[in-house]
Amino acid sequence: MKLRFRESTLFLYALGISLIAFISNSIRSIIFPSLINGIVGFTLGRKKLPQKLLVSLLLLNVWGAFLNGLYFHNFGEVIISTQVVVIREGVIESFLLVSLRFFLVVGATLLMLGLTNMRDLIKSLERDLRISPGIAFTITYAFRLFPLLSKDLSEVYISRRERGFSSMILNPRNLKSILLPLLNLSYERAVWGGISAELRGLSMRRIREGKSLSVGDLAIFCALILQWVLALTQLS
């Protein structure tokens, strides 16, 4: 039997799970939710997002967590000492805690993305969580624009490289020279997109009745509550 659930429930689950990362202050309190959500999330995320992106996300987060530990928690007994860097106990502890937090929030988000598609998620947020139709339109339109803007951006990068400029934003001048052509191109598109949406009756749009909670939704909420209880009981 396939469990049915509202996409908005998964959004609330991901948000609720991510909040655990803010309250957890020890490895013990976060390890269980982190491993569960991280493993399930990355497994499901592989179906929706490119493998390269997931690997780079992991590497980026691990590197960020290590630097964070090195700068802000380098105290306690010396574990590794080289001519370049001294790594103390606090670095390892902080690295593990921050990595687990990343694993938790990214895992929960990937779990949500893996089990839903963008269109249904936005529809469900509008129907079940009553976000305004205008905001729902904005998010949907943003995702429709995304491939077009990515193409525009890659063209801007090509022209910058041909002129010998960096394609990375390294200072405010870089930002301005990338934003200007990108927004110039999109402005007209947005104006006519808005007019077209209005002609199709966007302002007359009404929110549909929400779906009632199913067994699947209740199971997701139970999993969320259980993980919160586990995290709270392990708080130091």
Next chain:
Amino acid sequence: MRTTKFTSIDLALLAVTGVVSGVIFTATWTLYNVSEALAGPVGARVISYGLWFIGAPLAASLIKKPFSAFLGELIGSLVETLIAPAGGITNVIYGFTQGLASELGYMIFRYGRWDVFSGAVAGALAGIPAVALDALLFGVIGGPIEMGLWFLAACVSGAIYGAVASSVGLSIRR
């Protein structure tokens, strides 16, 4: 005070700023990690943090209506979460609080100024919740002087990039 009612064109413009900011927010993760390794925590904040605050001044300077700053930052963070969830759904929490702080930047002028200065103020104010949430989530807590420096670095970066984003928005919507 202007009307808060958003037209379809405003909503479409909000979508454009959301995508542009979302893409820039995603790219900023790499820049932040590289700059932290090379320039330390204060340098990294000056170089990169302001890029995470541009959604608000960009949307506000294009739409010029109350709550456009808040929505610009929030939608940018939502797009960032959904295209490449480097920070997971916590990006939305950051976007929500930074958006509110930036909105305050326009509110203190009673929504009468949408120029580069108000954009800089909005960008600078977003630095406060960003550093506070870093302390909560990543345990980035230092002594009073260090914390002061991090707040200052984030606010300065926010002001610079906020001013740039505003000037771009204003030059497009003359």
